[in-house]
Amino acid sequence: MSAPARQATFREVFAVREFRPLFGTFLLSTAGDELARVALTVLVYQRTNSPLLSALTFAIGHFPWLLGGPFLSTLADRLPRHRVLIWVDVARAVLLAAMAVPGLPLWVLLVLLFFVSMCAPPFESARSALMADVLDGDRYAVATSLTNISLQLSQVVGFVAAGALVAVLNPSAALLIDAVTFAVSALWLAARLERRPAPLSEVPRQSFLHDTGEGLRLIRRTPRLLAIVALLWVGTLFGYASEGVAVPWADELGRGAAGLGVLLAANPLGVTIGGLVLARLVSPERRERLVTPLVVLSLVPIAVAGVVGMVAGPGAVSFATVVALLFVSGLGAAWVIPLNVSFVQAVPSAYRGRAFGVAVSGLYGVQGLGALVAGLTAEGVPASAVVALSGAVGLLAVAPVLVAYRRTQGSVASASAGEGPSGA
Known part of the structure; x- marks a missing residue:
């Protein structure tokens, strides 16, 4: 009879070198996403005074998962997962920096926000899959628990920070700060993640x-x-x-x-x-x-x-x-x-x-x-x-x-x- 699996600790999870950037960039991405949504929602409301348009702006982040989540998530299996994470964050940084340009037409801002949101399915799919690659046994279970807990807290922090930044600065400045968080995330991932081949690289390409x-x-x-x-x-x-x-x-x-x-x-x-x-x-x-x-x-x-x-x-x-x-x-x-x-x-x-x-x-x-x-x-x-x-x-x-x-x-x-x- 096999011995019961040993319960892992938070210390053991953080001791895994690749988990630290995966976890840290997850927090940055989550807080940054809430910051961008709130800032742009405020910006849209300031320009249009329309509750419907501001609510639609806030909801755009969910659309890519519904419209193309399974399709976009395929990138996490067809390409090296570390590369997907890095380049998706680079794309988000560039798109958000473009959104921060003052005076852009409203329709351009909404289109850019949609493309920012389109980055979520491949990023989250690659991150979740890579977590299972770098953590084994109960360390993965503990890391999942920690990630879920941190998701709740980082959303709260993102909302609070967004409200404070928009009040003290302006929505464009908040969007630019968000772009910086994604640039930092991309650099962190590039420096700390191991280079692994794509999971489907050894399978006949379909x-x-x-x-x-x-x-x-x-x-x-x-x-x-x-x-x-x-x-x-x-x-x-x-x-x-x-x-x-x-x-x-x-x-x-x-x-x-x-x-x-x-x-x-x-x-x-x-x-x-x-x-x-x-x-x-x-x-x-x-x-x-x-x-x-x-x-x-x-x-x-x-x-x-x-x-x-x-x-x-x-x-x-x-x-x-x-x-x-x-x-x-x-x-x-x-x-x-x-x-x-x-x-x-x-x-x-x-x-x-x-x-x-x-x-x-x-x-x-x-x-x-x-x-x-x-x-x-x-x-x-x-x-x-x-x-x-x-x-x-x-x-x-x-x-x-x-x-x-x-x-x-x-x-x-x-x-x-x-x-x-x-x-x-």
């Missing part, structure tokens, strides 16, 4: 479209991957639908704009704490077994919070109760961390960029769909009722997916990997 389709076919023909992706999408669809009615829900609870930030921050704070607990206090063997109870924990408090809002009405006690329940839901939402590890373990290295692109593209899609459906439903019923429904219906919808996921535990993608690029 068309770009064929390689893109292989990522989709790998997931479709591998029960384990199909179950993982289905759980990710369904759990996220209902777990985050309540964010689509956050504004009217805060009004119903009697807090309005003042309480909106607290309402939205409760879940990410729970994810942060839950991620730390999983990384440091839970053994590698137990993390995957905890996925099912954590998924349930992420949805039950949402249903209860909606009921509390309907029954208790506005007031300090009901608001505090709802915030506490959303925090507990965030603790449960840390299920995405061991699920991420299971996903990487089930994907052959040569497919990781494309498979990651498919998973994340669908993730962005269901997040938008959940918020849209929740918002449309709230046109006819109270926001609290929408929240209660999202949690309750989510529990019903995720049950068969959890059953399929548990049935595939312990299986691997080796059979699919052995088929090669044209095995579908």
Whole structure:
């Protein structure tokens, strides 16, 4: 009987030379992305005084994943991953520097922002795949937990920094600062990453479209991957639908704009704490077994919070109760961390960029769909009722997916990997 896997520490993860630039540039990129979106949103609103156009500007960052995420992510498998990371950051630095030029027509700014956002799928796919290449065993699980936690914090820092920089300087200056962060990121990656060949360099070259389709076919023909992706999408669809009615829900609870930030921050704070607990206090063997109870924990408090809002009405006690329940839901939402590890373990290295692109593209899609459906439903019923429904219906919808996921535990993608690029 093999010995249990040893739990890794943060020190051991940071001791890996290549992880440090991958992690550091991830923080720079995330904060920089939020800085650019906020700065340009302010700039568009200043010029047009249109809430719709400013909201569209803020949302542009999600479009590339939906429109071409799987296609663009193929670059992470067809080209050397270190080269993809470096040149994508160079491209973003150049594009953002161009956006900082004063007096550019609004349509030019929006087009440039779209191309900046188009850089995200290949960069994130290459970074995620390379992380699995440089970290083994439980170090990858701990690094994934650390990355998810830092994502929450860097987004907050990016938003706060953007607001401060736009207020003190101007949107163009903030965009130029963002360009500098990407230039620094490119230099850091170029100096510290090892040169590895492209994962598909030893495989007969197929068309770009064929390689893109292989990522989709790998997931479709591998029960384990199909179950993982289905759980990710369904759990996220209902777990985050309540964010689509956050504004009217805060009004119903009697807090309005003042309480909106607290309402939205409760879940990410729970994810942060839950991620730390999983990384440091839970053994590698137990993390995957905890996925099912954590998924349930992420949805039950949402249903209860909606009921509390309907029954208790506005007031300090009901608001505090709802915030506490959303925090507990965030603790449960840390299920995405061991699920991420299971996903990487089930994907052959040569497919990781494309498979990651498919998973994340669908993730962005269901997040938008959940918020849209929740918002449309709230046109006819109270926001609290929408929240209660999202949690309750989510529990019903995720049950068969959890059953399929548990049935595939312990299986691997080796059979699919052995088929090669044209095995579908």
